Amino acid sequence: MxxxxxxxxxxxxxxxxxxxxxxxxxxxxxxxxxxxxxxxxxxxxxxxxxxxxxxxxxxxxxxxxxxxxxxxxxxxxxxMGFVFQHFNLFPNMTVIENCTLAQINVLQRSQEESEKIAMQYLTRVGLAEKRDEYPNKLSGGQKQRVAIARALCLHPEIMxxxxxxxxxxxxxxxxxxxxxxxxxxxxxxxxxxxxxxxxxxxxxxxxxxxxxxxxxxxxxxxxxxxxxxxxxxxxxxxxxxxx
Missing domain, CATH: 3.40.50.300 (P-loop containing nucleotide triphosphate hydrolases)
Incomplete structure (x- = not known):
């Protein structure tokens, strides 16, 4: 591959x-x-x-x-999805916004479709309830799980x-x-x-x-x-x- x-x-x-x-x-x-x-x-x-x-x-x-x-x-x-050591979440965006940004701007998905996909992966990493939180309200482990969910939202073949x-x-x-x-x-x-x-x-x-x-x-x-x-x-x- x-x-x-x-x-x-x-x-x-x-x-x-x-x-x-x-x-x-x-x-x-x-x-x-x-x-x-x-x-x-x-x-x-x-x-x-x-x-x-x-x-x-x-x-x-x-x-x-x-x-x-x-x-x-x-x-x-x-x-290829990439997960960084230091999360690289946008601090001025909520969790759901972090997870939909690339979907909308890169893959041209609609807001509705992007949020639906984001919630699927946030649920998968156990953070659905954090969708409207900002990164500064999350622990390090939660930030990294959001970063993983964000990468998965683009449906990569390789992580x-x-x-x-x-x-x-x-x-x-x-x-x-x-x-x-x-x-x-x-x-x-x-x-x-x-x-x-x-x-x-x-x-x-x-x-x-x-x-x-x-x-x-x-x-x-x-x-x-x-x-x-x-x-x-x-x-x-x-x-x-x-x-």
């Missing part, structure tokens, strides 16, 4: 990605893990088109995502999550992971940048471990956590699970 073909990306003097290749099939839940600065978020942003690699190409359903073909590129990006729980208090992480787990169980293709090793192990079908802008290991989740192959992955896991 997604093919990343030898992409590289740098920022000023930092090589964020170096000759990265990756393929993701429909229905897979791929966890991108690794130390801070390893290139996980940059890879996710390149896949979505928020960043453009300097070399290499990204394909969606065997079609090159060419930024110079603006109309096609926009249509390809619309097939991309960039450290969706890292800005949350520990008590709020579970409610967000439960929503993500439900999506996985329904067969949604997902790419998740995460530090939640329990989620990566139990819910994810694959782990892609990055370090210094390169993919060090790419393996089924159980295999990665039980029998990591590289010394770098072994060292990382020993620190993550150190008690």
């Amino acid at each position: 997604i093919k990343v073909d030898h992409i590289s990306k740098h920022f000023e003097h930092t090589q964020a990605l170096s000759d990265v290749s990756l393929e993701i099939d429909k229905g897979e839940i791929v966890s991108l893990i690794g130390p801070s600065g390893s290139g996980k978020s940059t890879l996710l942003r390149c896949i979505h088109g928020l960043e453009h690699p300097e070399s290499g190409k990204i394909y969606l359903e065997d079609e090159w995502m060419d930024p110079s073909d603006e109309e096609k590129f926009r249509a390809q990006r619309s097939k 991309l999550f960039d450290e969706p729980t890292s800005a949350l208090d520990p008590e709020m992480i579970k409610e967000v992971l439960e929503v993500m787990t439900n999506l996985a169980e329904e067969g949604m293709t997902m790419i998740v940048v995460t530090h939640e090793m329990g989620f990566a192990r139990k819910v994810g079908s694959r782990v892609v471990f990055l370090d210094s802008g390169k993919i060090v290991e790419d393996a089924p989740s159980d295999q990665f956590f039980e029998h990591p192959q590289s010394d770098r992955a072994k060292d990382f896991l020993s620190k993550v699970f150190y008690q």
